[in-house]
Amino acid sequence: MPFKHILLPLDGSSTAEEAVAHAVTLANTSGAEIHLLHVQRSHTGEPSVDPVDWRLRRAELRSYLNRLAERLTRRDIPVTVSVVEGRPAEQIVEYCEEMQIDLIVFTAFGKGGVSRFAFGSTAQKVFSGSGRSFMVVRPGETPADPEKTAYRRVLVSMDGSPRSEWVACQVASMMRGQEVELILLQVIAVPDMPRRMPITQEERATREKFVECNRRAARAYLDEVARQLQNGITVRPLLVVAQNVAERINATAIEERVDLIAMSAHDWQSGAQQVTGTVCHTVMSHSDRPVLVFQDLPEAQLQALRAGADFCQIRHPTLPESDAAQR
Structure with a gap:
């Protein structure tokens, strides 16, 4: 635990x-x-x-x-x-x-x-x-x-990083065997293209192609993470595209009526030298839901995850079908 x-x-x-x-x-x-x-x-x-x-x-x-x-x-x-x-x-x-x-x-x-x-x-x-x-x-x-006080729906912010995968594993481990739905949310950010004049049709098409490429990769990624975690609890992957990641996380938490938001203190862009990453700080500053923030893993474990180690170190034996049906 x-x-x-x-x-x-x-x-x-x-x-x-x-x-x-x-x-x-x-x-x-x-x-x-x-x-x-x-x-x-x-x-x-x-x-x-x-x-x-x-x-x-x-x-x-x-x-x-x-x-x-x-x-x-x-x-x-x-x-x-x-x-x-x-x-x-x-x-x-x-x-x-x-x-x-x-x-x-x-x-x-x-x-x-x-x-x-x-x-x-x-x-x-x-x-x-x-x-x-x-x-x-x-x-x-x-x-x-x-x-x-009970957590019936928990939203876990995912960004494709080993940190967020580890957070999802920890939350799933805590909630194992309870009547809870774990929502794995990944927000695909639409790239900013700041300029004085509107973007051209060709540039718009390039941006849409970039977003679609990330969306397909994220869909396969979330499905795989959900498959590994779905053991005694309900896990639902959710993928959305938005301009502002933190705003979309908070808006989704309201729409999905979650009881808790869980996330890593650092996203894939922020370094461990920062207290929290920009996304985490914005979410917890504006969320009306409780936010559970996990600090970084020890560097040795992070390196192992980056090298392809199993992100979910805390494993539970697969539940028998009869037990799973009763959950």
Whole structure:
């Protein structure tokens, strides 16, 4: 399974709590442990902070996390509770390193509330500096009750790269045996031809030929990936042509009524030195659906995939026909 330790940073606000249901769902599908973390700002060096009030607040926060931990434990989810002191983003990143966190689940905004920007300052710093896979949840789009959170349709963004193939494999592995439809979406981009004058008929024909060539190759590619993943779950390849890839991904997620978008942090054009590729950043900035972003594989595994190794390392035995029919 891709995730063993899921970090759920909470600032005590109802907005941040909207990520709880998703962390629970992912923990159940991955068999992962949830780490509940609150970062309390330091009172030292700030004369305006009453030390007594600060200690009372710390006790209240720990009690709040303990109550939440009890609820999760009753669902057979292992939980660790921590309250640390310092700057929120820095402490979250440090906690990830110390506890070997491999997934962070958080809302785009916290107690500061929704703003005109795509993310709150802490969320922006965390996914930029942690180097971990993460899920971004938009406030107001998720039921607060974990029992009502389920992923019935999951859209996986594909671009022909080893990274996206690996993501599809990880998602399929997590969802194996559940009543879920996995939609493998590849958007064929129409090449831009920026110029002052309209393109000629010959140039238009050349562009259409280029798009059609990519479309045929992508169709065969998606069918093959779907064939390899279709074992105990429903996998549907979907191919569309559009001018803007990120916009089309978000529009398709709405049209298909998906519950989750999953994608690699880096597309085939972006390098690992970037936090996220352009397509990923645009999708998670504008999507009203939860977006699960997988960070890069270790370089050795990426090289193996580029050399033609099997992208789906996590294999399950083929289900008997009778079992498959019951799914």
